[in-house]
Amino acid sequence: GDKVKQSPSALSLQEGTNSALRCNFSIAATTVQWFLQNPRGSLINLFYLVPGTKENGRLKSAFDSKESYSTLHIRDAQLEDSGTYFCAAEARSNYNVLYFGSGTKLTVEP
Amino acid sequence: NSKVIQTPRYLVKGQGQKAKMRCIPEKGHPVVFWYQQNKNNEFKFLINFQNQEVLQQIDMTEKRFSAECPSNSPCSLEIQSSEAGDSALYLCASSLVGNERLFFGHGTKLSVL
Numbered sequence: 305g306d307k308v309k310q311s312p313s314a315l316s317l318q319e320g321t322n323s324a325l326r327c328n329f330s331i332a333a334t335t336v337q338w339f340l341q342n343p344r345g346s347l348i349n350l351f352y353l354v355p356g357t358k359e360n361g362r363l364k365s366a367f368d369s370k371e372s373y374s375t376l377h378i379r380d381a382q383l384e385d386s387g388t389y390f391c392a393a394e395a396r397s398n399y400n401v402l403y404f405g406s407g408t409k410l411t412v413e414p
Numbered sequence: 415n416s417k418v419i420q421t422p423r424y425l426v427k428g429q430g431q432k433a434k435m436r437c438i439p440e441k442g443h444p445v446v447f448w449y450q451q452n453k454n455n456e457f458k459f460l461i462n463f464q465n466q467e468v469l470q471q472i473d474m475t476e477k478r479f480s481a482e483c484p485s486n487s488p489c490s491l492e493i494q495s496s497e498a499g500d501s502a503l504y505l506c507a508s509s510l511v512g513n514e515r516l517f518f519g520h521g522t523k524l525s526v527l
Binding site: 335337339344345346347348349352388390392394398399400401402404406407 | 447449454455456457459462469470503505507512513514515516517518519520521523
């Protein structure tokens with residue numbers, strides 16, 4: 305089964321609204337990263353998390369290793385936030401590999 | 415955000431042909447990863463390096479894929495005999511330490527006809 309389950313798979317937001325993306329882990333995740341893949345294919349690193357929370361502008365992310373999940377909150381969504389968001393976890397079983405979710409395709413509309 | 419440079423952006427090959435792609439990691443990053451992203455957004459780890467040494471590679475990589483990260487030269491990933499199933503986006507990433515905050519390049523989109 306999927307080691308990292310990401311939801312929702314797709315999301316449409318109006319500009320200025322808020323939303324949350326989620327990843328659930330069936331592996332013993334030790335760290336989590338969130339990426340945004342833009343239409344050109346580039347994966348932009350948004351957050352690197354050990355258990356806890358981080359905030360960067362309109363984005364806030366949390367990682368709870370005991371409950372095995374991570375969230376990414378987007379506040380006041382802008383058109384440039386559109387793209388596909390991926391979470392990726394490092395697991396205690398293999399520190400060489402990141403296990404990726406299947407992505408959330410976000411479309412922000414005017 | 416990222417200064418990882420991958421070339422070429424697009425690569426079109428016939429089945430059985432060699433396909434080679436290159437990656438220049440971010441300056442000062444000793445750890446380099448190659449991932450394959452297919453059209454279903456599934457990421458597959460291929461291989462990673464610490465400086466010039468292979469840390470881990472998957473079985474698929476050991477058979478038709480070869481990769482290296484020579485000192486003072488770009489890293490490279492080569493598929494000896496391309497197959498249709500190899501069509502994907504090949505992503506190179508680098509980091510200062512292990513999996514701690516990976517920075518990805520734009521990727522090389524390989525199409526095997």
